[in-house]
Amino acid sequence: MTQTITPPATGAEQPAPRGRWSKNPGQPTGPRQWVVSGIALIVAIGGWAAVAAWVNDPILPRPAEVLEQVIQITMSGEAFTNFASSISKIAAGFLIAMVGGLVIGFAMGRSKFMTSYFSLPLFVLGNMPGLTYAVFGLLIFGVGAGGPIVVSALVALPFIAMNVAEGVRSVDGNLLAMCEAFNRNRRDVLRHLYLPALATFVFAGVRYGFAMAWKVEALTEVFGASDGVGFMIRKAYQEFQVADMLAWTTLFIITMILIERGLAYLETRFFAWRKDLA
């Protein structure tokens, strides 16, 4: 079973060798890239506006109405409080996932038996449909912060554990043997050998785990919460306010992409010295 939960390629990916069959290879120049993707965005929104005008029903609001809602939600401070609430729940969940992931990842990296032992539970955790997580969170923890926190911890755990295991495997065995020969103590080995090797992998795990956990956390809030982005989406659904729901979705997308780009930026900044990974 060599399956690793390969994280889906999200937004800010490393620039893969692009369009080899295109006439002019090389990196796209900055302004041109913005122009093309801006035009595509405008065309997409234009298409939406055209369909909305054709349907002419509050069930498919016009882009302008949604924009109005976005501005209103942002101005009233609702956006800030709810996103802050959701993000702090995810952060708390990630702390739990980090501790669990480090322990499990170390065990997996050091022993082949542990790798086989944990592969099935981690596979189930990483691939369980979001619906089951959400309902379990609601059943066990009720309408509170506990459900979303534990759910985001469970969703992120496999990504962090898998990456920690990869990081532990990447530690140079010769260096380890040398440390032993020179009688370095455990702390030094952990501090100078494992930490630098693990940091990049843990960071990648956090990035991908975040992209997954974010969605399932919002879903858990849809099912049962008293605040947070998911709860607001649920509220809009129950009041049949499509414009409201699309506004929250827009804010959700923007926040998620901003956080992901931010994490990707930090990753390249921190680990620029590791050219093979950066």
Add this chain to the structure above:
Amino acid sequence: MTVTIPTELPAWQRHLKTQGMSAIAVTAALLSILAVWQIAVLVGNRVPSPVQTVERLVSEAAIGELWHNLAISMNRFVLGLVLALVVGAVIGVLMGMSKLADLAFSDLNAAALAIPAVIWALLTTMWFGFGWLTPVVTVFLSGLPFVIVNIAKATRAVPADLVLMARSFGVPRGHILRHIVAPAVAGSTVAAVRFAIMSAWNGLLLAEWFGSTSGVGWRSRYWYDANQLDGFFAWVLVFILLLVIADLVLLGPIERYATRWRSA
């Protein structure tokens, strides 16, 4: 990911040894999962026991609800997934071949990747009501961005130089496809299918939970609403088993077959 296997032992012995060890480990993992479940039964007051859950599953099968709902859901799932694969493949190949298309679609697709499936499920419920369109469209929309990303990656992986060289040496088209293009794109294509299945399945369950009166998602909601948790757990068991089967029995071997040239 490559798993390094020590090379001192002869191949068949090594194979047998790792097989035996991983069989023991997987059994141990299964037993631990059951143990955790049993502990949850004792601690949580409403969690049904494994025996109760399996009994309920058997009775669901006996009254025909299990296969009936599975068949309905699979129908919707396959329809939406095939649509997503076809449309995603077209857009993905375009993105891989033309830089203009790549620039135009990549940001839109990044946004689409960020949308949780529950949004599609709720929106389609409001748009299309309780018909077959709701789950099919949700499956299509939640699978599509993953197909696009991975097919674009696959297209970029085609070694253009080799194809050009083969062509100038007069290699027939079939051979080029079989020996140069197919191995290069296989890995990412399998990944596209895998992610599409995982994401689309999640979307299907949500769409049926919120906006359907038949199918596996609806049936699990039925038990949940009736406050009969053993029924809900029985269906969760089905969902997990389906995923494990899809991954380990179908996609895993296909992926290993498709990428066998890498380890050689």
